[in-house]
Amino acid sequence: MQLDVRRVRLYHTGRLSEIYLPRGLNGVVVSEENLKMSRPAGDADDGAKSANQRSAPRCPVCGETRYTYVFSERGHRLLSCHDCELLYIDPYPQQADNQHHVVSEYDYDSLKILDCDRHYQASIMAYRSYWPRLREEIRSATRMLDLGCGTGHLLELACQLPGLRCVGIELNRERAAYARGRAPCEILEVPIEDYEPAERFDVITLMDVFAHIPNVNDFFRAVRRLLKPNGKLIFKVGEMSRSIRKDAMHDWQIPDHLQFLGMKTMGWLAEKHGMTVVRHDRVPYADELFAPALWRLSGRSTLRNFLKRSIVVTPFALPLLASLYRLRHGNTIFSSLIVLTPAGDA
Numbered sequence: 645m646q647l648d649v650r651r652v653r654l655y656h657t658g659r660l661s662e663i664y665l666p667r668g669l670n671g672v673v674v675s676e677e678n679l680k681m682s683r684p685a686g687d688a689d690d691g692a693k694s695a696n697q698r699s700a701p702r703c704p705v706c707g708e709t710r711y712t713y714v715f716s717e718r719g720h721r722l723l724s725c726h727d728c729e730l731l732y733i734d735p736y737p738q739q740a741d742n743q744h745h746v747v748s749e750y751d752y753d754s755l756k757i758l759d760c761d762r763h764y765q766a767s768i769m770a771y772r773s774y775w776p777r778l779r780e781e782i783r784s785a786t787r788m789l790d791l792g793c794g795t796g797h798l799l800e801l802a803c804q805l806p807g808l809r810c811v812g813i814e815l816n817r818e819r820a821a822y823a824r825g826r827a828p829c830e831i832l833e834v835p836i837e838d839y840e841p842a843e844r845f846d847v848i849t850l851m852d853v854f855a856h857i858p859n860v861n862d863f864f865r866a867v868r869r870l871l872k873p874n875g876k877l878i879f880k881v882g883e884m885s886r887s888i889r890k891d892a893m894h895d896w897q898i899p900d901h902l903q904f905l906g907m908k909t910m911g912w913l914a915e916k917h918g919m920t921v922v923r924h925d926r927v928p929y930a931d932e933l934f935a936p937a938l939w940r941l942s943g944r945s946t947l948r949n950f951l952k953r954s955i956v957v958t959p960f961a962l963p964l965l966a967s968l969y970r971l972r973h974g975n976t977i978f979s980s981l982i983v984l985t986p987a988g989d990a
């Protein structure tokens with residue numbers, strides 16, 4: 645009998661070793677111990693050898709099996725689908741329910757991801773530029789759902805609009821509890837697929853959440869069920885081409901992040917799920933990445949905080965870094981605001 649296993653490379657006490665884990669352990673590898681020990685594969689050759697030991701990867705959105713290898717991080721390959729252009733991790737978790745459970749239990753401290761206070765501070769900065777555009781989009785709405793509301797700052801802003809009733813969904817317990825302390829509205833911890841509200845929504849927002857959705861097609865079906873016929877689905881999301889380089893991001897947070905939009909993926913999804921793209925604003929990622937407010941925000945690393953502060957106070961340092969980033973990465977990565985509406989109701 646042949647076991648369904650995958651190879652994981654570990655560095656421990658300076659030595660490389662390789663172990664085999666059952667495929668069912670997807671998601672479990674994001675424990676603190678494994679995050680410390682696992683190391684990016686870093687080359688296509690390593691990924692190719694792993695691929696020979698399991699069935700061919702299949703795009704989780706369109707099912708296409710042809711792909712281009714992009715890079716590897718924490719023992720996972722990032723692949724670009726030849727049809728819908730989605731960039732997805734391989735191996736990809738097979739059980740959506742399991743992934744919801746993994747997210748609900750995330751310990752942000754051990755994952756080295758921003759804790760609640762820092763996440764909240766970062767979102768205050770992010771919404772300084774996004775809120776005016778979002779407010780314009782939700783102006784006539786009476787009922788709004790923020791999916792993956794995190795620490796709740798968008799809901800906090802939206803709840804101040806007269807006549808707008810809001811609901812948030814956040815699967816991580818720690819962030820959901822934090823959001824309840826910030827936004828005066830209902831914050832639920834239920835997967836969207838299981839959510840049965842009494843009334844549909846005019847607006848559903850997903851701000852930097854797409855990478856976490858474990859089953860994108862089920863998700864779109866659920867959204868169509870929850871959205872009024874003339875409602876809006878609003879994404880803030882990264883979009884990138886398959887020529888993206890790994891160093892375009894400091895940390896891609898793979899396998900916490902399962903997928904990223906390719907340049908034509910949202911158009912593909914809209915068509916498949918009977919929706920129309922009514923707004924598509926692409927801003928070069930460099931504009932967001934080198935915003936001074938972001939560099940003033942403290943992270944976990946004392947050294948990085950020191951370097952960031954030094955750069956912010958040095959004249960022309962940030963514009964120079966932004967220019968170098970643009971030279972290296974060109975038009976391969978964007979931060980986008982995308983608005984969809986059910987087809988025929990645009």
Ligand SMILES: [Zn+2]
Nearest residue numbers: 703706725728
């Ligand atoms: Zn695809």
